[in-house]
Amino acid sequence: xxxxxxxxxxxxxxxxxxxxxxxxxxxxxxxxxxxxxxxxxxxxxxxxxxxxxxxxxxxxxxxxxxxxxxxxxxxxxxxxxxxxxxxxxxxxxxxxxxxxxxxxxxxxxxxxxxxxxxxxxxxxxxxxxxxxxxxxxxxxxxxxxxxxxxxxxxxxxxxxxxxxxxxxxxxxxxxxxxxxxxxxxxxxxxxxxxxxxxxxxxxxxxxxxxxxxxxxxxxxxxxxxxxxxxxxxxxxxxxxxxxxxxxxxxxxxxxxxxxxxxxxxxxxxxxxxxxxxxxxxxxxxxxxxxxxxxxxxxxxxxxxxxxxxxxxxxxxxxxxx
Amino acid sequence: xxxxxxxxxxxxxxxxxxxxxxxxxxxxxxxxxxxxxxxxxxxxxxxxxxxxxxxxxxxxxxxxxxxxxxxxxxxxxxxxxxxxxxxxxxxxxxxxxxxxxxxxxxxxxxxxxxxxxxxxxxxxxxxxxxxxxxxxxxxxxxxxxxxxxxxxxxxxxxxxxxxxxxxxxxxxxxxxxxxxxxxxxxxxxxxxxxxxxxxxxxxxxxxxxxxxxxxxxxxxxxxxxxxxxxxxxxxxxxxx
Numbered sequence: 001x002x003x004x005x006x007x008x009x010x011x012x013x014x015x016x017x018x019x020x021x022x023x024x025x026x027x028x029x030x031x032x033x034x035x036x037x038x039x040x041x042x043x044x045x046x047x048x049x050x051x052x053x054x055x056x057x058x059x060x061x062x063x064x065x066x067x068x069x070x071x072x073x074x075x076x077x078x079x080x081x082x083x084x085x086x087x088x089x090x091x092x093x094x095x096x097x098x099x100x101x102x103x104x105x106x107x108x109x110x111x112x113x114x115x116x117x118x119x120x121x122x123x124x125x126x127x128x129x130x131x132x133x134x135x136x137x138x139x140x141x142x143x144x145x146x147x148x149x150x151x152x153x154x155x156x157x158x159x160x161x162x163x164x165x166x167x168x169x170x171x172x173x174x175x176x177x178x179x180x181x182x183x184x185x186x187x188x189x190x191x192x193x194x195x196x197x198x199x200x201x202x203x204x205x206x207x208x209x210x211x212x213x214x215x216x217x218x219x220x221x222x223x224x225x226x227x228x229x230x231x232x233x234x235x236x237x238x239x240x241x242x243x244x245x246x247x248x249x250x251x252x253x254x255x256x257x258x259x260x261x262x263x264x265x266x267x268x269x270x271x272x273x274x275x276x277x278x279x280x281x282x283x284x285x286x287x288x289x290x291x292x293x294x295x296x297x298x299x300x301x302x303x304x305x306x307x308x309x310x311x312x313x314x315x316x317x318x319x320x321x
Numbered sequence: 322x323x324x325x326x327x328x329x330x331x332x333x334x335x336x337x338x339x340x341x342x343x344x345x346x347x348x349x350x351x352x353x354x355x356x357x358x359x360x361x362x363x364x365x366x367x368x369x370x371x372x373x374x375x376x377x378x379x380x381x382x383x384x385x386x387x388x389x390x391x392x393x394x395x396x397x398x399x400x401x402x403x404x405x406x407x408x409x410x411x412x413x414x415x416x417x418x419x420x421x422x423x424x425x426x427x428x429x430x431x432x433x434x435x436x437x438x439x440x441x442x443x444x445x446x447x448x449x450x451x452x453x454x455x456x457x458x459x460x461x462x463x464x465x466x467x468x469x470x471x472x473x474x475x476x477x478x479x480x481x482x483x484x485x486x487x488x489x490x491x492x493x494x495x496x497x498x499x500x501x502x503x504x505x506x507x508x509x510x511x512x513x514x515x516x517x518x519x520x521x522x523x524x525x526x527x528x529x530x531x532x533x534x535x536x537x538x539x540x541x542x543x544x545x546x547x548x549x550x551x552x553x554x555x556x557x558x559x560x561x
Contacts, residue, residue: 039432046436050443055523061446061455064516068462069439071511075504119474166470166500168432 017158017175023091024110025176027161032084032174034077040169043073073169080170083120083163086112087134089176092144092156096183096309098274099151105182107142107159109134121162151186151270152317155179185309189271194279195260253298254280254287270312277312281305291315335494336471337374340434341367341422343464347438348415350445350454355412356400362393366419380423390420411444431472435465459505466501467494 014033025031036044047070054062090108097103111117117134124146134140144159158177164170229243256276261269273289280287281300288298289308294315296308345367352360373380381389393416394404401409418437425431442458471494 039429042432043436046440050440053443053447057447059443059446059450061450062443063519064512065439065442065446065458067515067519068505068508068512071515072466072504072508074511075507079504165473166504167466168428168469168473 017177020155020177020179023089023178023180025089025178027084027087027089027174029085032081032172034081034170034172037164037168037171040073043069043169047073073167076167076169079166080163080172082115083117083165084161084172084174087117087120087161088112089161089178090139092178092180094156094180094182096185096306096313097148098185099148099187101187102145102147103182103184104143104145105156107144107176108139109142110139111135111137113137117163119163119165122159123162124157124159126157148182148184151184151267151313153181153314154184155181183310183313185313186267186270186274188275188278189263189268191272191275192279194254194276194283194285195256254285255290255298256280256287257290258292259290266316270315274309274312277305277308334374334471336468336497338371339464339471339494339498340431340468341371341374343461343468344418344422344434344438346457346461346464347441347445348419349457350449351411351415351441354408354448355415358396359393359400359412359416362396363415363419366422370422386420386423390417393417393420407447411441411447414444415441428472431469435469438465463498463501463505466505467498470497470501 008030018031047066050062050066050069053059054066088110090110092105092107094105095103107122111134114136116136120132120134120142122130122132122142122144124144126147130143130145132140132142146157146159148154156178158175160173160175162171162173164172231243256273258269258273261272263269263272273291277287277289281302284300286298286300289296289311291311294311296304296311345364348363348367355363369378370380372378394413397409397412397416398404401412403409404413414437418434418441421430421434421437425434438461442461445454445458474497
């Protein structure tokens, strides 16, 4: 009971929000804060000077204008506050991102009211801003930009929803944080060449491998096969998906080895491997990955790339803390 | 006809024209007491900015603007033989406000112009408190706040931060005008209450300033010399 009360009146809520919450997050009255902006304070000073002037000259219309503007700024408080109230934020959709690159995560926004919300800013503590209007009674998405610095499974950052509409005299804001995590791949290094020489190419052994040069035959479709390799004609006949297989003599298995990295330090080794994976994927090679304790058999598709990158992202994560 | 075509141009910001209209309405009663040359200069400056907004001409650069400022101040000194005081001061403020129109770089500048325009309305009332002026000023208020809302809505555009508008509903100026009107009408009742009760407060505190200071013990002796000094008040004296 007492601890619940303490949590309610904890001043920290004002600065860091309520901590990670499960989506959806509804902006109730306790979750939206409002304070005057610099412009609002300047306006207050202006009103004070106007009041002094009116008192000095005993000017009734001057009085009335001052009071009109004063009550207008009170009315503004409600309008600004209302601009954020009752907005509901759904779970975030996070696609894996690379560290040190600008990433986006998409948050669903549910506007429950018959009122358009104007000029809603959303930003993370890094201050990368995105701004949008939200139409009445609609479900839209906000794209929030953020730059992750560390690899691994990183908790989604807290982001601020802010509005100064209509006059900019007051700033209403809410802090939103989800209990979700984002998979962050290591930052790709600046290497440009693959370790082709030492790649474990079995020399002289010219066995036919699946490549992309000559048509070899058909096999049943497995998830992740490139779309252009699907044999649509057979799909039309048999109602099952089949993939065209191509043979190539030039391409062979490429093993990307932890031990072959030239960089020093775990993080830079991982960076190098990340770049190699991306290069190998671009060159459409048949590549596998060998890390201490992890071996991924050679393959080539988007799925394979993702799982390899995931291994790199989560490599030794627990030891790092 | 050309103007109408220009207005439909995407690059033209109607909010800027609304701001100029509001400012013109604010300045209108001032023309009655300002020297003729200054009134003409201000009208020219406002129309110049308006023409720039319609992409009909260029605005002066910083050097020329500086020269204009010097000339304006010199002119005011010639007309009033001073730069301070109610008349010369307001003339200077209004002239500089019109020159400020050529120095809009961010939302802050817009806010400054609108705040100064509001201040000029009060100055207006010092010279003229007639009913037509009051209603003109009320209309000017609606225009000024419409402009403020529009610029606030689009201020990211002004400050050159690149937004990602996912579903940008660009509410048009008509909607902003309605909102400004609505907010002003919501403000009026409370303003009337303040207007009625503020003189009461003034009468209580402003009308009889001595009452405020009577609580001090030291004064009590002076106010009531007949009260026995021995009995109650002596212990309070050191604090008086």
